[in-house]
Amino acid sequence: MRRAALGAGLLARGFGLASCGAGSGTPEFTAPVVDASNAIDDSVEQDLNATLEQFRVSVGPQVAVLVIDSTGNQSIEDYGIDIAREWGIGDQQRDDGVLLLIALDDRTLRIEPGSGIEGDLTDVEAGRIIDGVVVPELRNDDPTAAVAAGVQALITELSGETFAYPDEAPNSTTATTTTLWPTRRPRPSHTLSRAWQAKEA
Numbered sequence: 001m002r003r004a005a006l007g008a009g010l011l012a013r014g015f016g017l018a019s020c021g022a023g024s025g026t027p028e029f030t031a032p033v034v035d036a037s038n039a040i041d042d043s044v045e046q047d048l049n050a051t052l053e054q055f056r057v058s059v060g061p062q063v064a065v066l067v068i069d070s071t072g073n074q075s076i077e078d079y080g081i082d083i084a085r086e087w088g089i090g091d092q093q094r095d096d097g098v099l100l101l102i103a104l105d106d107r108t109l110r111i112e113p114g115s116g117i118e119g120d121l122t123d124v125e126a127g128r129i130i131d132g133v134v135v136p137e138l139r140n141d142d143p144t145a146a147v148a149a150g151v152q153a154l155i156t157e158l159s160g161e162t163f164a165y166p167d168e169a170p171n172s173t174t175a176t177t178t179t180l181w182p183t184r185r186p187r188p189s190h191t192l193s194r195a196w197q198a199k200e201a
Contacts, residue, residue: 029087032056033065033151037104039143040067048151061096061117061158064089065147069105076103080112090114098158100150102134104143109134111154120158129153132165 027036032052033045048065056062064087071079080101090097095114098121102109111126133153137146156163 026083026086027066027068029064029089032063033147034067036066036068037143039104040147041144044144044148048148051155052151055155055158059155059159060091060094061098061120062090063098063100063151063154063158065100065102065151067102067104067143067147069103071103071106071108076101076106076108076110079103080110084112084114090116098154100134100147100154102138102143102146107138109138117158120160121154125157128165129157129163133163136166 027034031049033040033048035045052063052065064084066083074082080099083101084097084099087099088097089099095116097114098117099112100109101112109130111121111130113121113126129150134146134150137143137149153163153165
């Protein structure tokens, strides 16, 4: 969120305040989209919050988004698991929550699904959302569009429908749901598990 605070009406059931054990200063779970980096456009963030809360009420799975600068000394895998557990995403019995976690300075992101939805959102599908939907927008330095597109893809797939992926999106990927994208001044290639060429001007 860029400066503006969320309205109290968005603090619906399932989004109460909760401190997280993933590290000191970890953002609290106050709304479906928690933008700790102040990178997401306010109006888009508010629209996404309303959309995700309505999706939770009407369809069932709870989708949460966290945008941060860095996971610090933790891997994004460990950080994502800690966040999902501490926030209590999804129904406790069904374990049907899913977290989209983006660490902008680290250039890493992850989709962390609960065990109750792994049949509806496979690693391959999550990987395709990352590679074909979210990462292209991050390469364009547009985290707002990245989050908006990622949320739309997630709720479409979790609704039992097929998301209209871009023609250039990969049809399959590895089982991992963690990936990285280059900055304008890429780090040495050995620091990247996957690499993309920067877009030509």
